[in-house]
Amino acid sequence: MQEALSHIKQDKHQRILRIQSAALKAIHDYLYRQGVVQAMPIILSPATDPLNHPHFEAKVEYYGQKLHLTKSMILHKQLSLLNDGIDKIYFMSPNVRLEEGKLRESGRHLFEFTQVDIELKEKTKKEFFTLIDGMIAHVFRFVIDECSDDLKALDRKLSVPRLPLKVYESDELRKKHGEHFERVVSEKAKDPFWITNFRREFYDREDKERRGYFHNYDVIWPEGYGEALSGGEREWEHDEIVRKMKERQTDIRAYETYLEVAEKGLIPRTVGGGLGIERMVRFLSGQRHIRDVTLFPRVPGERIVF
Amino acid sequence: MQEALSHIKQDKHQRILRIQSAALKAIHDYLYRQGVVQAMPIILSPATDPLNHPHFEAKVEYYGQKLHLTKSMILHKQLSLLNDGIDKIYFMSPNVRLEEGKLRESGRHLFEFTQVDIELKEKTKKEFFTLIDGMIAHVFRFVIDECSDDLKALDRKLSVPRLPLKVYESDELRKKHGEHFERVVSEKAKDPFWITNFRREFYDREDKERRGYFHNYDVIWPEGYGEALSGGEREWEHDEIVRKMKERQTDIRAYETYLEVAEKGLIPRTVGGGLGIERMVRFLSGQRHIRDVTLFPRVPGERIVF
Numbered sequence: 001m002q003e004a005l006s007h008i009k010q011d012k013h014q015r016i017l018r019i020q021s022a023a024l025k026a027i028h029d030y031l032y033r034q035g036v037v038q039a040m041p042i043i044l045s046p047a048t049d050p051l052n053h054p055h056f057e058a059k060v061e062y063y064g065q066k067l068h069l070t071k072s073m074i075l076h077k078q079l080s081l082l083n084d085g086i087d088k089i090y091f092m093s094p095n096v097r098l099e100e101g102k103l104r105e106s107g108r109h110l111f112e113f114t115q116v117d118i119e120l121k122e123k124t125k126k127e128f129f130t131l132i133d134g135m136i137a138h139v140f141r142f143v144i145d146e147c148s149d150d151l152k153a154l155d156r157k158l159s160v161p162r163l164p165l166k167v168y169e170s171d172e173l174r175k176k177h178g179e180h181f182e183r184v185v186s187e188k189a190k191d192p193f194w195i196t197n198f199r200r201e202f203y204d205r206e207d208k209e210r211r212g213y214f215h216n217y218d219v220i221w222p223e224g225y226g227e228a229l230s231g232g233e234r235e236w237e238h239d240e241i242v243r244k245m246k247e248r249q250t251d252i253r254a255y256e257t258y259l260e261v262a263e264k265g266l267i268p269r270t271v272g273g274g275l276g277i278e279r280m281v282r283f284l285s286g287q288r289h290i291r292d293v294t295l296f297p298r299v300p301g302e303r304i305v306f
Numbered sequence: 307m308q309e310a311l312s313h314i315k316q317d318k319h320q321r322i323l324r325i326q327s328a329a330l331k332a333i334h335d336y337l338y339r340q341g342v343v344q345a346m347p348i349i350l351s352p353a354t355d356p357l358n359h360p361h362f363e364a365k366v367e368y369y370g371q372k373l374h375l376t377k378s379m380i381l382h383k384q385l386s387l388l389n390d391g392i393d394k395i396y397f398m399s400p401n402v403r404l405e406e407g408k409l410r411e412s413g414r415h416l417f418e419f420t421q422v423d424i425e426l427k428e429k430t431k432k433e434f435f436t437l438i439d440g441m442i443a444h445v446f447r448f449v450i451d452e453c454s455d456d457l458k459a460l461d462r463k464l465s466v467p468r469l470p471l472k473v474y475e476s477d478e479l480r481k482k483h484g485e486h487f488e489r490v491v492s493e494k495a496k497d498p499f500w501i502t503n504f505r506r507e508f509y510d511r512e513d514k515e516r517r518g519y520f521h522n523y524d525v526i527w528p529e530g531y532g533e534a535l536s537g538g539e540r541e542w543e544h545d546e547i548v549r550k551m552k553e554r555q556t557d558i559r560a561y562e563t564y565l566e567v568a569e570k571g572l573i574p575r576t577v578g579g580g581l582g583i584e585r586m587v588r589f590l591s592g593q594r595h596i597r598d599v600t601l602f603p604r605v606p607g608e609r610i611v612f
């Protein structure tokens with residue numbers, strides 16, 4: 001307990017919280033001005049993001065129904081945009097991902113965290129890039145303006161990135177830097193940047209003319225801070241979704257209702273992504289381990305005190 | 307499933323979401339200007355609010371530890387303010403409260419919802435009232451300015467309440483209107499108002515000179531919409547906390563760590579409260595049932611489709 005108390009009492013928290021508050025305000029201001037409406041997050045659902053890596057399941061039972069804790073709101077984001085009057089939506093969405101304990105020392109994993117999770121209807125990845133580029137630049141500008149004393153006290157220098165942020169293809173980076181290209185390029189970079197085309201969850205759109213090419217992407221923080229945002233254009237056709245679920249050995253029964261909606265042709269064509277708040281604050285405030293940007297750390301495999 | 311799809315597709319959602327987005331922006335703007343820092347919500351903890359009414363428990367296990375889904379962040383709010391540099395804090399905090407199915411028709415219960423949960427150190431309830439009065443007035447002003455078309459389309463008339471909001475004592479209202487005074491006064495009122503002094507959870511401060519008098523309060527929406535905010539000055543002394551836990555038959559073992567902190571005299575003197583977002587949006591947009599302000603309703607006892 002003493003350790004948990006000392007953690008909370010650290011002097012730097014007030015500075016990090018002011019930086020976080022400014023960054024959050026900048027995000028809300030920007031998205032509001034862009035006409036992206038904010039819906040409230042959901043914690044329990046019959047089906048959530050399957051995720052494409054090993055982790056433990058988290059569910060509770062309520063009136064005989066098994067409900068999963070949200071790993072991401074991807075399915076709900078798509079369903080929201082099925083409303084004809086809603087074209088742009090975002091959620092401040094806590095995600096619970098019971099990760100394996102070996103991720104403890106990565107410095108950037110928490111088993112619960114919040115993402116600002118955005119989805120746009122009938123838009124392309126290029127349009128999404130433009131929206132996010134503007135959001136990131138606005139966050140930098142606002143934090144630099146509002147928190148100069150805090151940044152100085154934390155010995156953190158930030159400069160507004162030049163837009164548009166650079167876009168790299170994963171294949172080219174892999175050829176040049178090997179399997180750990182993300183880390184290598186993040187360490188060298190001065191500004192955040194995009195990488196496109198990753199093989200991952202079923203819902204990211206695969207090119208029909210060019211199998212194995214995925215219209216998805218990450219934003220990577222520079223200076224070795226790693227992943228900032230993850231997203232993609234989405235699959236909307238029933239047969240593609242089922243094919244990709246099978247390829248990934250996803251338990252199709254868990255997605256019965258979602259697949260029924262897809263079969264009716266109702267899943268809208270969307271593009272989007274989620275930006276991790278704690279990872280953003282870690283980068284903005286220059287903290288080595290993500291635990292230091294939270295008062296109540298939720299580090300994989302660590303015992304929770306409060 | 308057809309019903310859940312029809313629910314999502316309702317035309318009015320876009321209007322309600324714009325009203326919600328404006329209200330949320332107004333809250334963030336106001337609290338930012340007041341220097342209240344925003345911390346990120348927690349979903350899983352070893353101990354959460356016990357709540358003072360019947361409901362089902364929700365917990366998951368992770369690396370051998372039982373973790374409860376947050377019913378409110380009251381304990382975490384107190385612990386945050388143990389940091390010497392943090393005096394005012396808020397969380398946009400999803401709460402999971404697995405309520406009994408009989409609350410289904412109340413029109414204002416969801417088994418998960420979000421509250422803006424605020425806590426101030428070394429302040430009194432009067433100072434908290436002033437902060438919240440200002441926040442509510444700012445929300446009304448901003449929503450009326452930004453959403454006039456949407457309010458009109460929903461046939462909803464709002465006017466900015468006169469400040470300070472009225473403060474009533476529960477005892478006087480009970481004498482005058484009987485046990486259901488809250489509903490009676492809410493139905494008659496034109497503006498939101500405060501009611502003080504309720505017997506409830508252990509953490510709300512009971513007057514030492516006047517046992518049975520509690521320094522806590524609710525804000526009530528007018529026009530019969532009922533509870534908006536709930537809060538209080540808090541207990542901070544170990545012996546008082548234990549005495550009140552025993553009175554309420556709270557399982558003390560579940561709060562061992564928290565009580566250790568209290569025993570060291572570390573719990574700060576705070577005051578605060580949480581305002582329910584979905585209930586606020588229900589009132590602002592004039593919806594009969596709270597399900598209508600959510601795309602994915604979580605009504606007690608109802609089967610969840612998405």
